[in-house]
Amino acid sequence: xxxxxxxxxxxxxxxxxxxxxxxxxxxxxxxxxxxxxxxxxxxxxxxxxxxxxxxxxxxxxxxxxxxxxxxxxxxxxxxxxxxxxxxxxxxxxxxxxxxxxxxxxxxxxxxxxxxxxxxxxxxxxxxxxxxxxxxxxxxxxxxxxxxxxxxxxxxxxxxxxxxxxxxxxxxxxxxxxxxxxxxxxxxxxxxxxxxxxxxxxxxxxxxxxxxxxxxxxxxxxxxxxxxxxxxxxxxxxxxxxxxxxxxxxxxxxxxxxxxxxxxxxxxxxxxxxxxxxxxxxxxxxxxxxxxxxxxxxxxxxxxxxxxxxxxxxxxxxxxxxxxxxxxxxxxxxxxxxxxxxxxxxxxxxxxxxxxxxxxxxxxxxxxxxxxxxxxxxxxxxxxxxxxxxxxxxxxxxxxxxxxxxxxxxxxxxxxxxxxxxxxxxxxxxxxxxxxxxxxxxxxxxxxxxxxxxxxxxxxxxxxxxxxxxxxxxxxxxxxxxxxxxxxxxxxxxxxxxxxxxxxx
Numbered sequence: 230x231x232x233x234x235x236x237x238x239x240x241x242x243x244x245x246x247x248x249x250x251x252x253x254x255x256x257x258x259x260x261x262x263x264x265x266x267x268x269x270x271x272x273x274x275x276x277x278x279x280x281x282x283x284x285x286x287x288x289x290x291x292x293x294x295x296x297x298x299x300x301x302x303x304x305x306x307x308x309x310x311x312x313x314x315x316x317x318x319x320x321x322x323x324x325x326x327x328x329x330x331x332x333x334x335x336x337x338x339x340x341x342x343x344x345x346x347x348x349x350x351x352x353x354x355x356x357x358x359x360x361x362x363x364x365x366x367x368x369x370x371x372x373x374x375x376x377x378x379x380x381x382x383x384x385x386x387x388x389x390x391x392x393x394x395x396x397x398x399x400x401x402x403x404x405x406x407x408x409x410x411x412x413x414x415x416x417x418x419x420x421x422x423x424x425x426x427x428x429x430x431x432x433x434x435x436x437x438x439x440x441x442x443x444x445x446x447x448x449x450x451x452x453x454x455x456x457x458x459x460x461x462x463x464x465x466x467x468x469x470x471x472x473x474x475x476x477x478x479x480x481x482x483x484x485x486x487x488x489x490x491x492x493x494x495x496x497x498x499x500x501x502x503x504x505x506x507x508x509x510x511x512x513x514x515x516x517x518x519x520x521x522x523x524x525x526x527x528x529x530x531x532x533x534x535x536x537x538x539x540x541x542x543x544x545x546x547x548x549x550x551x552x553x554x555x556x557x558x559x560x561x562x563x564x565x566x567x568x569x570x571x572x573x574x575x576x577x578x579x580x581x582x583x584x585x586x587x588x589x590x591x592x593x594x595x596x597x598x599x600x601x602x603x604x605x606x607x608x609x610x611x612x613x614x615x616x617x618x619x620x621x622x623x624x625x626x627x628x629x630x631x632x633x634x635x636x637x638x639x640x641x642x643x644x645x646x647x648x649x650x651x652x653x654x655x656x657x658x659x660x661x662x663x664x665x666x667x668x669x670x671x672x673x674x675x676x677x678x679x680x681x682x683x684x685x686x687x688x689x690x691x692x693x694x695x696x697x698x699x700x701x702x703x704x705x706x707x708x709x710x711x712x713x714x715x716x717x718x719x720x721x722x723x724x725x726x727x728x729x730x731x732x733x
Contacts, residue, residue, distance in 0.1 A: 249277025251701035252512030254718035260473035263728030281460035287551035430542030430674025515704030675704030
């Protein structure tokens with residue numbers, strides 16, 4: 230990317246706060262449009278929630294592990310004149326997930342229509358027709374909610390008014406679980422068709438039914454794993470950013486966004502260094518950005534009171550461990566369903582109590598890529614949704630007993646005897662989301678994606694309070710998850726002015 234334009238004018242400077250997927254994608258898109266870009270990351274390596282831990286020869290992806298919309302990555306590579314497939318190998322998952330219910334029965338999800346019909350019929354033959362009807366609704370919702378609106382900014386309430394008829398027709402005012410229950414009656418199938426919002430911080434019993442689009446999104450593009458781990462995707466994006474001539478700085482924490490009146494003019498690091506910018510893009514948590522990087526007097530919409538009253542997503546307890554043997558019978562992704570569904574999620578999202586039971590997501594990446602562990606070993610992480618820090622749970626004292634409870638559950642279900650084989654281990658609690666990732670309340674997915682915190686009601690990609698400030702990532706439109714945060718960067722192409730029009 231050139232430092233100087235055709236008329237000898239220095240290219241405008243964009244600062245991106247944070248090097249998560251949203252921040253790196255934003256840097257690539259801004260670089261492709263002629264901006265000089267500086268990415269500032271407070272940690273010692275890129276990725277944000279997709280940070281990579283390496284210990285004792287094991288590689289652990291800290292956060293996201295699946296790719297469901299590969300074209301979003303292909304677009305970024307194409308902007309740099311490169312082919313995504315030349316740098317990253319995606320491996321198609323089959324099954325996508327093995328869902329194990331409390332009674333020991335299992336349901337394998339996939340993008341094979343006939344295989345899915347057989348699985349549904351195996352559980353409840355009477356629900357096959359309803360399942361097919363739900364998929365048709367999911368496809369229609371996908372075409373509107375993802376293809377038409379996923380990369381469109383909601384800058385005005387009129388944008389929301391325009392889609393209101395479609396939202397009502399697709400029952401967007403109802404919960405996903407409510408809509409799923411209209412089509413299938415078996416409780417286990419209701420779980421199979423409604424659990425996906427948990428991947429983006431939403432409660433299936435309260436999240437808008439628009440999130441039903443995920444079922445068709447997975448069928449449309451499949452579920453994939455990046456060989457080398459999710460960190461390989463991060464490395465690839467970093468290479469794109471640097472290849473454009475842009476800069477990524479680590480151990481560079483932003484302490485404030487500099488203002489001239491109500492316009493962002495750059496940032497000040499906690500070290501005291503000031504970096505001027507024509508455009509500031511925050512990939513940091515939206516609530517953190519407004520509440521900690523901007524003074525109260527500069528904020529009219531996102532005031533401290535409004536931020537305090539907002540609803541935040543659940544958090545996560547994640548245990549990473551490597552074992553000295555392999556479990557070939559355990560697939561890449563396993564969802565272990567506990568004895569309660571609605572009640573457990575009410576404890577997590579509404580009552581904010583740490584329940585004694587749980588449902589778990591078990592990730593075994595070495596099922597696909599053995600290079601992520603030493604020879605003859607397996608890499609795992611197990612994830613449990615838990616309340617955010619508004620619960621008052623003292624994770625300093627509760628973490629180990631909670632880990633032990635999870636270990637006992639895994640031992641008696643899918644990993645018998647594994648504890649004697651553990652070679653390395655680490656845990657992440659809501660405290661890590663608060664202290665390491667600067668997420669308000671330790672929420673793992675920023676604001677909870679309920680209807681009145683979605684689309685126009687969600688913090689806008691172009692700040693409502695500060696000119697020249699923009700947002701990408703989980704807390705802005707369209708929301709969390711890899712497709713969501715990559716799409717938030719696509720929105721910048723619409724709301725950030727072209728570099729040729731910015732006066733420096």
